[in-house]
Amino acid sequence: MKLDAIQSEHLAQIVHISPWPVIVCDQNKRVQYLNQAACDLLQVQKDAVLLCKAGEIFAGIDAAFESETALIEVRVGPVGLSLECRSSFLAVGSDRWTVLFLRNAGEKSQREMVLEQLATTDELSGLANRRGFQRHLEANLAGELAIAIIDIDHFKAINDQRGHMVGDDVIVEVGRRISELFVDFCIVAARTGGDEFGVLCHSCDSEKMVQRLKLLQTGLAELQQEFHATLSIGAAISQVAGLPTRELLTRADQCLYQAKAAGRNELKWEAVLESA
Numbered sequence: 001m002k003l004d005a006i007q008s009e010h011l012a013q014i015v016h017i018s019p020w021p022v023i024v025c026d027q028n029k030r031v032q033y034l035n036q037a038a039c040d041l042l043q044v045q046k047d048a049v050l051l052c053k054a055g056e057i058f059a060g061i062d063a064a065f066e067s068e069t070a071l072i073e074v075r076v077g078p079v080g081l082s083l084e085c086r087s088s089f090l091a092v093g094s095d096r097w098t099v100l101f102l103r104n105a106g107e108k109s110q111r112e113m114v115l116e117q118l119a120t121t122d123e124l125s126g127l128a129n130r131r132g133f134q135r136h137l138e139a140n141l142a143g144e145l146a147i148a149i150i151d152i153d154h155f156k157a158i159n160d161q162r163g164h165m166v167g168d169d170v171i172v173e174v175g176r177r178i179s180e181l182f183v184d185f186c187i188v189a190a191r192t193g194g195d196e197f198g199v200l201c202h203s204c205d206s207e208k209m210v211q212r213l214k215l216l217q218t219g220l221a222e223l224q225q226e227f228h229a230t231l232s233i234g235a236a237i238s239q240v241a242g243l244p245t246r247e248l249l250t251r252a253d254q255c256l257y258q259a260k261a262a263g264r265n266e267l268k269w270e271a272v273l274e275s276a
Contacts, residue, residue, distance in 0.1 A: 016035050020102070022035045026095060031049050064098075083102050119131065129191060140187060143242070146238065148213055153229065
């Protein structure tokens with residue numbers, strides 16, 4: 001059986017060079033055509049699969065015939081692939097043909113990766129933004145982790161008295177120092193608000209975490225004449241496997257409140273030994 005539309009000279013060339021893997025099946029779900037991209041993705045030879053039923057060659061692909069868009073798990077021999085599939089259904093004479101456009105769901109295009117990075121990055125500090133921070137919190141739902149919340153004291157006054165350019169310089173400097181001090185055990189560092197930062201770290205000894213936070217404070221204090229800025233910091237360091245990040249974040253926030261109540265430019269932290 002031939003598919004005249006695919007066999008037409010120019011269209012066949014276009015489909016053949018398409019970066020999207022394409023499979024065309026007849027109404028009996030037999031493979032009538034697949035391009036080189038599909039062969040490469042599924043690791044098959046074209047001649048070995050033509051006229052075969054798709055489901056017999058690619059276990060799990062039958063789900064793609066049921067709807068226009070599907071996320072499917074396809075196996076070729078012992079190999080399993082998670083594929084995104086978009087289906088189009090064509091009427092050719094009295095027959096109904098299915099065109100499958102496949103993509104490895106584990107791979108993202110360069111454009112998608114750039115857009116995702118832009119959506120989760122704070123442009124000024126270069127750290128993650130609140131959305132990026134939240135994603136990491138959700139991904140690390142429980143475990144022996146440490147969270148610090150860092151607040152620039154009286155940031156509005158800095159902007160009002162010294163100008164927003166100086167305020168921006170303070171944001172950049174705090175972001176730079178956080179990146180340097182926590183790079184070796186940090187999961188994510190973020191600017192979570194206008195004058196607030198968050199750091200999520202793999203759990204370490206309390207002494208190491210507190211030492212880095214104190215260095216962050218003193219380092220900024222050394223630039224007092226330039227910035228006139230200090231930091232209030234609250235931190236919670238879990239020593240309990242399975243402690244939810246939501247609870248750890250709440251405890252860090254309570255410590256930050258204590259640091260501000262103590263007159264600001266303070267560090268308050270808690271070693272969490274048990275869940276509430």
